[in-house]
Amino acid sequence: MSYNNNNVIQEPRPVVRKFLARPQHEGVGAIVRRSIGRFELKYFDPFLVLDEFSVSAPAGFPDHPHRGFETVTYMLQGAITHEDFEGHKGTIKEGDLQWMTAGRGIVHSEMPAAKGTQRGLQLWVNLSSKNKMVEPRYQEMMSKDIAEAAKDGVKVRVIAGEAMGIKSPVYTRTPTMFLDFSLKPGAHLQQPVPASWNAFVYTLEGEGIFCNSRSSPITAHNLLLLGSGDGLEVWNKSSKPLRFILVGGKPLGEPVVQFGPFVMNTQEEIDQTIEDYENCNNGFENAKHWRSESINGLNY
Template structure:
C-alpha cells in the first residue's frame, strides 16, 4: 500500500466524548453510539472506558456484531459461558466475534483504575449468526512500525508497509498512532470506507495544516471522499490517536441494547432466544462468571 496521499480527507464533524455511567459503576466516554451519532456504518459503539473495582461490566449478552477491546492501562478479566477466560493487559488486544450469541463479563483485574477502548463493529447479515470466536494478541505480538517521529501499532489493516495478522470479517483498519512533536504523517484509507479519528493524548491538526488543533477525547469524522488522512503535531508534547476505518455494510440496522440485527423480527427472536436460553444461549441458563461473583454481583 502506497503512503502517498493525493486527496487528504477533511474533518466534517467533531464530538467531545464526555464521561457517562455504564455497566455497574464504570465510566465511559462514548463517541459513537450516542444520541448525536447512533451509527457510523459499520461502527456501532466506541467507548473509552475507565473502571476500578468493584465497578465493572458483569455478566451480559451480545449477538450480531464484534467487540474489539484494546487496553491502555491496567487490565481486565474476561470470562464467558463457553469456558473461555483470560486477562487483557495494557497493550493487549481482544477481537471477539459474538456472532449468534455470547454471555460474558469484563471486570477489573487489578488495583487502581483500568483504562481501555472498546469498539463495536457490525457484522453483515451473512455473518450475524456464526459461532462465537476470538482473536487475542498480547502487546508484544501487536505489529508495530516507526519512521520519522511516527510510531504506529497496527491493530488491524496495514501501515508503513506492515500488516496486522488479525482477520476482519467486516473489512476494517484500526491503527494506534503516536506522533512526536514536529512530526507529520500520511496514512492511506480505502476510498469507499468510512473513517474516524479518536484522540487519546495531546493535540493535533487533522486534514488541513491550517486547521485549529484538536485535543484529547474528541472524535473526528472524516469526509467520505479522499484517499487518506494527513495529520500534524505542532505542539511540544506527544500526540496519540487511533485511526479507524471500515467498509460500510449498507444494511438495515435494528439495535436493542447488546443485540444488533437487521430487522425487528430478528430482534424479537433474539430476545426470545436469550430469555428462554435457546438458539445459541443454551449455556446461559446455569452459568455465572467467577469474576462477577468475586465482586458480589
C-alpha cells in the same frame, strides 16, 4: 495501503464532524466516554459503538449478552479479565488486544484484574446479515505480538489492517483498519484509507492538526468523522507527543435494528433474539446455569 511521506495522499479527507466524548455511567459503576452510539451519532457504518472506558474494582461490566456484531477491546492502562459461558477466560493488559466475534450469541463478563484504574477502548463492529449468526470466535494478541513500525517521528501499532508496510494478522469479517499512532513534536503523517470506506479519528493524548495544516489543534477525547478522500494527513505542531487511533471500515449498507446488546437487521430478528436469550436457545443454551467467577460474592 502503504506509508510514504512523498505525496501518497492526493486528496486528504476533511474533518466533517467533531464530538467531544464526555464521561457517562455504564455497566456497574464504570465510566465511559462514548463517541459513537450516542444520541448525536447512533451509527457510523459499520461501527456501532466506541467507548473509552475507565473502571476500578469492584465496578465493571458483569455478565451480559451479545449477538450480531464484534467487540474490539484494546487496553491503554491496567488489566481486564474476560469470561464467557463457553468456558473461555483470559486477561488482557496494557497494550493487549481482544477481538471477539459474538456472532450468534455470547454471554460474558469484563471485570478489572488489577488495582487502580483500568483504561481502554472498546469498539463494536457490525456484522453483515450473512455473518450475524456465525459461531463465536476470539482473536487475542499480547502487546509484544502487535505489529509496530516507526519512521520520521511517527510510530504505529497495527491492530488491524496495514500501515507503514506492515500488516496485522487479525482477521476482520467486516473489512476494518484500526491503527494506533503516536507522533513526536514536529512529526507529519500521511496514511492512506480506501476511498470507499468510512473512517474516523479518536484522540487520546496531546494535540494535533488534522487534515488541513491551517486548522485549529484538536485535543484529547475528541471523535473526528472524516469525509471523502484517499487518506488522513496529520501534523503535530505542539511540544508534546500526540496519540490517536485511526479506524476505518467498509460500510455494510444494511438496515440496523439495535436493542441494547443485540444488533440485527430487522425487528423480527431482534424479537427472536430476545426470545432465544430468555429461553436459553439457539446459541444461548449455556446461559441457563452460567455465572462468571469474577463476580461471585459481589452483590450484582
